[in-house]
Amino acid sequence: VPCPATAMHVFNVVGMQTVTGLDFGTVPIPGVHDLSISVAGGPARRGFTKTYSLGLRNIGSELENPSTATLTLPPEVVYIDCSDGGLYDAPSHVVTWTVSMLPGDVLARNVRVEIPPSLPLGTSLTASAAIQSTNGDSHPEDNVDQETQTVIGSWDPNEKWVTPTENLALDGLLTYQINFQNVGTDSAFTVVVRDTLD
Numbered sequence: 001v002p003c004p005a006t007a008m009h010v011f012n013v014v015g016m017q018t019v020t021g022l023d024f025g026t027v028p029i030p031g032v033h034d035l036s037i038s039v040a041g042g043p044a045r046r047g048f049t050k051t052y053s054l055g056l057r058n059i060g061s062e063l064e065n066p067s068t069a070t071l072t073l074p075p076e077v078v079y080i081d082c083s084d085g086g087l088y089d090a091p092s093h094v095v096t097w098t099v100s101m102l103p104g105d106v107l108a109r110n111v112r113v114e115i116p117p118s119l120p121l122g123t124s125l126t127a128s129a130a131i132q133s134t135n136g137d138s139h140p141e142d143n144v145d146q147e148t149q150t151v152i153g154s155w156d157p158n159e160k161w162v163t164p165t166e167n168l169a170l171d172g173l174l175t176y177q178i179n180f181q182n183v184g185t186d187s188a189f190t191v192v193v194r195d196t197l198d
Contacts (some may be wrong), residue, residue: 046153154188
């Protein structure tokens with residue numbers, strides 16, 4: 001970043017005064033190849049869809065063409081679809097994008113998956129994102145990222161009681177009590193109580 005010849009601007013500000021004309025020029029250092037990637041996702045609700053969002057950035061000073069971004073999905077989830085022409089390889093659970101990025105570019109990519117309803121609550125799901133360029137990278141430590149979520153969901157242990165349990169008169173009355181409760185780790189979004197009698 002080249003500053004003024006003296007490498008310093010000196011000025012005084014009084015109250016709400018506006019100071020203008022103290023411009024600093026910025027010139028990118030040529031030949032810097034530097035990509036970064038981040039991954040984040042919504043909650044891993046059992047029986048619902050989850051979206052993984054990737055942020056791809058070219059924070060270097062050169063065109064990166066081609067670059068490859070990947071998202072390795074947890075093997076427990078079911079792939080649905082992805083954005084912007086990504087390719088899904090089922091055996092490896094990897095979604096791959098080939099992109100071209102100018103200096104300063106920020107791209108977003110998304111992947112939707114289903115969290116199977118049979119997956120046990122508390123299961124840990126880790127997705128890994130990576131980006132690489134054919135030109136190398138001056139700061140490779142930000143070329144990988146991970147997101148880990150614990151599977152959450154509602155769980156309804158229930159039971160039904162009837163009284164009396166024996167010696168019922170022909171015109172007697174049966175009283176049923178249905179107990180239900182959410183002891184899971186997430187809200188129960190639709191609750192239906194149905195008792196089918198003989």
